[in-house]
Amino acid sequence: GHDYTKYNSWATINDWAISISSANPDLISRQSIGNTYEGRTMHLLKIGKNTGSNKPAVFMDCGFHAREWITHAFCQWFVNEAVSTYGSDPDMTNLLDRMDFFVLPVFNIDGYEYTWNRDRMWRKTRSKNSGSSCIGTDPNRNFNAGWCTVGASSNPCSDTYCGSSPESEIESKNLANFIRTNKSVIKAYLTVHSYSQLLLFPYSYKYDLAAHHSELMSVSQGAIAALRSLYGTKYTSGPGAATIYPAAGGSDDWAYDLGVKYSYTFELRDEGRYGFLLPESQIKPTCEETMLAVKYIANHVLNNL
Numbered sequence: 358g359h360d361y362t363k364y365n366s367w368a369t370i371n372d373w374a375i376s377i378s379s380a381n382p383d384l385i386s387r388q389s390i391g392n393t394y395e396g397r398t399m400h401l402l403k404i405g406k407n408t409g410s411n412k413p414a415v416f417m418d419c420g421f422h423a424r425e426w427i428t429h430a431f432c433q434w435f436v437n438e439a440v441s442t443y444g445s446d447p448d449m450t451n452l453l454d455r456m457d458f459f460v461l462p463v464f465n466i467d468g469y470e471y472t473w474n475r476d477r478m479w480r481k482t483r484s485k486n487s488g489s490s491c492i493g494t495d496p497n498r499n500f501n502a503g504w505c506t507v508g509a510s511s512n513p514c515s516d517t518y519c520g521s522s523p524e525s526e527i528e529s530k531n532l533a534n535f536i537r538t539n540k541s542v543i544k545a546y547l548t549v550h551s552y553s554q555l556l557l558f559p560y561s562y563k564y565d566l567a568a569h570h571s572e573l574m575s576v577s578q579g580a581i582a583a584l585r586s587l588y589g590t591k592y593t594s595g596p597g598a599a600t601i602y603p604a605a606g607g608s609d610d611w612a613y614d615l616g617v618k619y620s621y622t623f624e625l626r627d628e629g630r631y632g633f634l635l636p637e638s639q640i641k642p643t644c645e646e647t648m649l650a651v652k653y654i655a656n657h658v659l660n661n662l
């Protein structure tokens with residue numbers, strides 16, 4: 358069977374998505390939200406009881422940045438945990454009975470492949486930049502949220518290149534289109550990154566506090582306390598600009614301004630000892646503790662519909 362405690366290649370992840378969804382038709386459905394620049398299909402997994410229904414939903418993506426391999430592992434872990442504890446874990450059962458989770462296991466597929474085959478430290482997409490020999494855009498600077506005003510570069514050779522325009526990347530366009538189309542049911546947006554052990558929320562593109570700052574703050578504090586309860590892993594939470602750095606064009610800020618109130622960016626383990634090269638021995642503990650934070654947020658959403 359699928360090994361959730363190691364880093365899996367794109368081909369393995371893609372095969373897994375097909376098999377786990379066909380093996381659990383009452384809990385998982387699979388749909389395309391479009392293709393990547395290099396032509397790979399971006400498949401979204403919809404997890405929830407009676408996937409045909411339209412319940413309030415949480416949208417979660419992993420693999421925005423290619424080198425952040427622990428995040429791809431977490432989305433796989435989440436899907437497996439959801440279907441394997443449905444019916445036995447009362448909390449997960451309640452969540453899946455009353456909500457849906459849209460899970461995009463790998464946002465930046467082209468970049469992920471590139472980290473497996475060429476450059477482990479690649480971050481961006483793999484699109485050609487006209488007028489430059491440098492490849493790729495930072496997808497987390499490519500959304501229409503203060504686009505390219507701060508903490509981003511207009512140099513195509515930069516790792517934080519904002520792109521030629523908002524949603525210039527087909528991957529960004531595909532995600533934004535799906536969320537725009539489904540914004541009436543999407544109550545929370547979670548985007549999973551690494552590393553630093555942070556739980557960030559809007560805004561990153563400005564220091565102004567979000568309208569829902571106090572609620573976002575208290576929910577984040579509850580979430581990181583839940584996370585810490587398992588192995589004592591310490592996270593910091595707060596608005597992106599003040600907590601990590603001011604930066605524009607992020608998907609969390611964009612989703613929040615679209616009206617998705619509960620919008621968070623996770624920065625998973627570690628704090629720099631291994632960084633993006635987190636050992637496979639830490640996949641299980643990282644994923645188990647992160648499950649607690651995600652479930653905390655989902656429960657808050659459910660209790661505040």
Ligand SMILES: Nc1ncc(C[C@H](C[SeH])C(=O)O)cc1Cl
Nearest residue numbers: 497550561597604605607610622
């Ligand atoms: N809105 C945002 N939210 C979170 C971050 C941090 C991630 C961490 Se890898 C990034 O730099 O893209 C960056 C931005 Cl622009």
Ligand SMILES: [Zn+2]
Nearest residue numbers: 422425550551
């Ligand atoms: Zn990232």
Ligand SMILES: [Zn+2]
Nearest residue numbers: 550551552624
């Ligand atoms: Zn990061």
Ligand SMILES: [Zn+2]
Nearest residue numbers: 438442645648
């Ligand atoms: Zn578990």
